[in-house]
Amino acid sequence: MADSYTSAAMPIEIDIAHVARLARLDLSDDEMETYKTQLGVILDHAAKVQSLEVVPDVEAAHPLHLANAFRDDRLRPSLDREEVLAQAPDAIDGYFAAPPAMESE
Amino acid sequence: MIDTSIVEAGRKLRSGDTTAAALLEAALETAAQTEAQLHSFLTIDSDGARETAAQADADLADGIDRGPLHGIPVALKDNMCTRGLETTAASQILAGYVPPYDATVVTRLRSGGAVIVGKTNLDEFAMGSSTENSAYGLTYNPWDLDRVPGGSSGGSAASVAAGTSLAAFGSDTGGSIRQPASLCGVVGMKPTYGTVSRYGLIAFASSLDQIGPFTRSVEDSALALSAIWGYDPLDATSYPGEYPDPTSGLGVGVDGLRVGVVTELSGEGYEPAVETATAAMVERLRRSGVDVIEVSLPTFDIALSAYYLIAPAEASSNLARFDGIRYGLRVKGNTTEELMARTRAEGFGPEVTRRILLGTYSLSAGYYDAFYGQAQRVRAAIQEDFARAYEQVDVLVSPTSPTVAFEAGARTADPLAMYLSDICTIPSNLAGHPAISVPIGLDGAGLPIGFQVMAPALGETVMYQVAAEVERLAGFTISPRPPAGEP
Numbered sequence: 380m381a382d383s384y385t386s387a388a389m390p391i392e393i394d395i396a397h398v399a400r401l402a403r404l405d406l407s408d409d410e411m412e413t414y415k416t417q418l419g420v421i422l423d424h425a426a427k428v429q430s431l432e433v434v435p436d437v438e439a440a441h442p443l444h445l446a447n448a449f450r451d452d453r454l455r456p457s458l459d460r461e462e463v464l465a466q467a468p469d470a471i472d473g474y475f476a477a478p479p480a481m482e483s484e
Numbered sequence: 485m486i487d488t489s490i491v492e493a494g495r496k497l498r499s500g501d502t503t504a505a506a507l508l509e510a511a512l513e514t515a516a517q518t519e520a521q522l523h524s525f526l527t528i529d530s531d532g533a534r535e536t537a538a539q540a541d542a543d544l545a546d547g548i549d550r551g552p553l554h555g556i557p558v559a560l561k562d563n564m565c566t567r568g569l570e571t572t573a574a575s576q577i578l579a580g581y582v583p584p585y586d587a588t589v590v591t592r593l594r595s596g597g598a599v600i601v602g603k604t605n606l607d608e609f610a611m612g613s614s615t616e617n618s619a620y621g622l623t624y625n626p627w628d629l630d631r632v633p634g635g636s637s638g639g640s641a642a643s644v645a646a647g648t649s650l651a652a653f654g655s656d657t658g659g660s661i662r663q664p665a666s667l668c669g670v671v672g673m674k675p676t677y678g679t680v681s682r683y684g685l686i687a688f689a690s691s692l693d694q695i696g697p698f699t700r701s702v703e704d705s706a707l708a709l710s711a712i713w714g715y716d717p718l719d720a721t722s723y724p725g726e727y728p729d730p731t732s733g734l735g736v737g738v739d740g741l742r743v744g745v746v747t748e749l750s751g752e753g754y755e756p757a758v759e760t761a762t763a764a765m766v767e768r769l770r771r772s773g774v775d776v777i778e779v780s781l782p783t784f785d786i787a788l789s790a791y792y793l794i795a796p797a798e799a800s801s802n803l804a805r806f807d808g809i810r811y812g813l814r815v816k817g818n819t820t821e822e823l824m825a826r827t828r829a830e831g832f833g834p835e836v837t838r839r840i841l842l843g844t845y846s847l848s849a850g851y852y853d854a855f856y857g858q859a860q861r862v863r864a865a866i867q868e869d870f871a872r873a874y875e876q877v878d879v880l881v882s883p884t885s886p887t888v889a890f891e892a893g894a895r896t897a898d899p900l901a902m903y904l905s906d907i908c909t910i911p912s913n914l915a916g917h918p919a920i921s922v923p924i925g926l927d928g929a930g931l932p933i934g935f936q937v938m939a940p941a942l943g944e945t946v947m948y949q950v951a952a953e954v955e956r957l958a959g960f961t962i963s964p965r966p967p968a969g970e971p
Contacts, residue, residue: 393845402800402844403807404837405825414841420900421842427789428858435864443678443916443941448720462584468814477809480820 391422486510486647490556490704493650497544497555504540504555507650508533508599511557515601515648523623524633524642526562527570528602533557536599543597550597552707558593559649561637562603563610564695565684566590569600573686574618575608577831578812587684588716589653589695596711601649604639608833609803610655610688612636613663613905616896617835624892625668626964627931631889634664634905637698641668644698645964651708652698657688658791659884659909661696662921666884666934669923669962671705671951672698674909676941677916678723680709681716689798690721692791692913700962702922702952706730709944728942733949739773741950744877748784749908754886757927762883765924765935768957769881769950777877781869784911786862791910792903793846793859799836800843806831838899863914870915874940879950882908884921884934908936918944920951924958930965 395415399406406414460473469476486493486507496502512530519525540555560566563573565583567590572578586594593600607617615623615638623638625631626646633642637654641664644652654661656674665672673696680695687693697708709730716722745766750759770776808814808827815830817823832840846855873880886907895902912919918941921934935954939947 395841398841398845398848400825401848402840403804403821403824403828404832404840405822405829406837410837414838417838417899418842418845421792421838421903422845422855424900425789425792425846425855425859427786428793428862429854431783431786431858431862431865433865434861435868443676443723443725445678445721445723448722448724450717458584463810466581466584466811468808468812475809477820478818478823 391419391426393418393422486514486557486650488650489701490552490650490699490707491701493556494552494554498549504537504599505534507555508537508557508601511601511648514646518646518648521624521629522626522642522646523621524604524639524646524648525559525602526572526574526605526620526639529569529600532569533599533601540597540599550595551711553593553651553711554597556598556650557601558598559601559604559640559643559652560590561606561640561652561654563606563655563686564590564653565686566600566603569603571603571686572620573609574606574620575831575833575836576619576813577806577827581812585684588681588718589712590684592712598711604637604643604652606639607636608836609686609799610636610657610660611799611835611839613659613902614890614895615639615664616892617833619833622892625889627669628889630891631931632667632892634667634885634889636660638664640698641665641670641672644668644670644700645962650700651704653695653712654698655685655688655693655695656913657692657795658913659906661698662909662919662934662936663885663905665698665921666923667889667932669932669960669964670698670700671702671920671922672696673705673709673920674912674918675709675713675944676723676918678721679713679727681719681722683716683718687802689795690802691798692795702948702955703731703734705920706734706948728945730944730948733945734952736949737772738769738950738953741774741879741946742777742877743769743774743950744777744779744873744880746784746880746882747778747780748782749882753904753907754883755888755927758883758886758888758933761925761933762935765954765957766881769953772953772957779873779877779880781873781911783862783866783869787866787911787914788903788907790859790862790866791914792842793855794863794914796839796843797847797856798843800840800847803836803840835899866911867915870911870917870940878946879943880938882936882938884908884936888927888931888933912938917941918947920947922951922954922958923960923962924954925960
C-alpha cells in the first residue's frame with residue numbers, strides 16, 4: 380500500500396444534523412456526535428481522490444459500455460396486489476396507509 | 485459434512501449412486517451438528533428443500549436433467565428475494581419480510597433443479613467485511629471459531645467450508661464474495677458486471693453489486709456460474725451479447741499466458757504469510773510456463789477512497805426505499821417524515837446508518853463535485869489503468885485479502901481499519917471486471933490464504949483457466965476443524 384497520494388489539506392466541514400435530516404434519520408445528539416467524528420476520519424481518507432491529477436475524458440459506469448436499454452411497452456402480469464399489501468405495515472382499501480405528509484414543519 | 489464436489493455429486497446422482505434427498509439430508513445433518521457454533525444460516529428451509537429434492541429425484545428418474553446444479557444442495561445469501569421465504573438482508577428493518585417474488589437468480593436455480601437449503605447470514609445490507617454487522621448475530625469461521633468468516637457474504641462462505649451446502653451464492657460489491665472465500669478457504673468468484681441479473685437482489689450499490697458463487701473447487705465455480713448468468717430483460721444493466729464458456733479453459737494449462745503481478749497490492753499492511761504464499765504461487769505459475777510481468781496500476785492506491793464515496797452514495801439512494809410505508813418495520817410518527825426518520829433510525833444498524841450519512845454527505849450540495857464527482861473520475865482512471873495493464877498481460881494476480889481471518893471484535897471499533905480488508909478486491913468492482921479467489925494454503929496458525937486472479941470484462945474463460953492451474957498447484961484441501969465433536 381504505497382502511499383504516493385497525500386490527503387487533501389482542505390478541512391472537512393460536516394453539518395451532521397443537516398445530513399441526518401436529508402437522510403431521514405432521527406438520531407440522538409450523542410449518536411450524531413459519534414457519526415460526525417467517524418465521517419471525518421473516513422472522509423479525510425476518501426479525500427485522496429482529489430489527488431488525481433490526470434483527469435480522464437469519460438465518467439465510467441458500465442464496463443461493457445452498453446447503450447441505454449429500452450423494451451417494448453407490453454402488458455404483462457404484475458405482482459399480486461393483496462400479496463404485496465400483506466407486507467405493508469398498514470393498508471386501507473387496497474392502498475398503503477401513512478400519516479399526513481403535509482404537516483411537517 | 486458433504487465432502488464432495490458438484491461434479492462428483494452430479495456424476496453419482498446420474499449413475500444412481502446417490503440421490504438429491506440423500507445429499508440434502510447430509511447437508512441438514514451437518515447443519516444440525518455445526519450451526520449452533522457457526523451460525524451460517526438465518527433461515528433453514530428443511531421442508532421446502534425436502535420437497536425440491538424429492539422433485540429433483542423424480543425428474544432424474546423420468547429422464548429430465550435440468551443441468552449441473554440438478555439435485556445439488558445450495559445456500560443463498562439473505563439479500564436475494566425468495567418468494568414465500570423470509571428475506572431480511574440481516575436488517576431489523578426487514579424483519580419478517582416475505583417477498584412476493586423470486587430474484588432472477590433464484591428463478592434460475594429453481595428451474596435448474598437446485599435444492600435451496602436456506603438463507604445465509606451477511607453484514608446488514610451487505611455492508612461490511614466480517615459479517616459482524618448482521619442484526620441477527622455473528623457467523624464464525626469454521627477454521628477457527630474465535631475468528632470472523634469475512635464478509636459481507638460470510639454465511640455463504642462458512643456454509644460451503646463447513647459442508648452444509650455444495651454451492652452458495654453471495655453478492656460482491658467491493659469484495660464481499662472473494663474476501664470471505666479467502667478467509668474461509670473456499671473458491672469465491674465475482675462475474676463481469678451485467679452478466680448475472682440483479683433483479684431481486686436487495687440493492688446496495690447498483691453500479692458495483694454482482695451475484696456470484698462460492699464452491700469447493702474451481703470447476704464447480706464455473707458450473708455454478710453457468711447456471712445463473714445470462715441476459716435478463718428485468719435488469720436494465722444486463723449484458724445482452726455473447727457470453728464466454730467459463731469451462732473451456734479448464735485443464736488446458738497455462739503455458740504461454742502472461743500473468744501480471746500488481747505492484748500496488750503488496751507491502752505495508754500485508755501479513756508476511758500472505759505475501760510469502762502469494763510469491764510462492766507466482767513462482768510456481770512461472771514454472772508452469774507463464775510469463776510473469778510486474779505491472780503498476782497507480783490508481784489502485786486511491787481505489788479504496790473512491791469506493792467509499794461511490795458505494796455509500798448509491799446506498800444512500802437505494803436505501804431510501806426503506807421508509808416504513810410499504811414493507812418492513814414501522815415506528816409510529818405524527819407525520820410521514822417523522823414516521824420515516826424514526827423507522828430508519830431504529831431499523832438500520834450503525835454501519836448502514838454510517839454509510840447512508842456518508843453517501844448523503846458526498847452527494848449533498850457543495851460537496852458533490854469534490855467527493856462523488858471526483859470519485860467517478862478516479863473510477864474512470866482505474867478502468868484506464870486496467871486497460872493499459874491488459875495490453876501487456878492476460879490476467880492480473882494478487883492476494884485476495886491482505887490478512888487471514890481476524891478475531892471477532894478486532895476491527896469493529898475502527899470502520900476505516902475494517903474497510904482496508906477490501907483493498908485488493910475493490911478495483912475489480914470499480915472496473916466491472918471478473919475476479920476469483922482460490923485457496924492456496926494455510927498460515928502458521930492454520931488459517932486459509934486466498935489468491936486472487938483478475939481478468940478483463942468477459943474474460944471468465946482465461947480467469948478460470950489460470951484459477952484451475954492455481955488450484956492444481958496448491959493442492960489445497962478444505963478441512964476446517966470440525967466444530968462439533970471436538971474434545
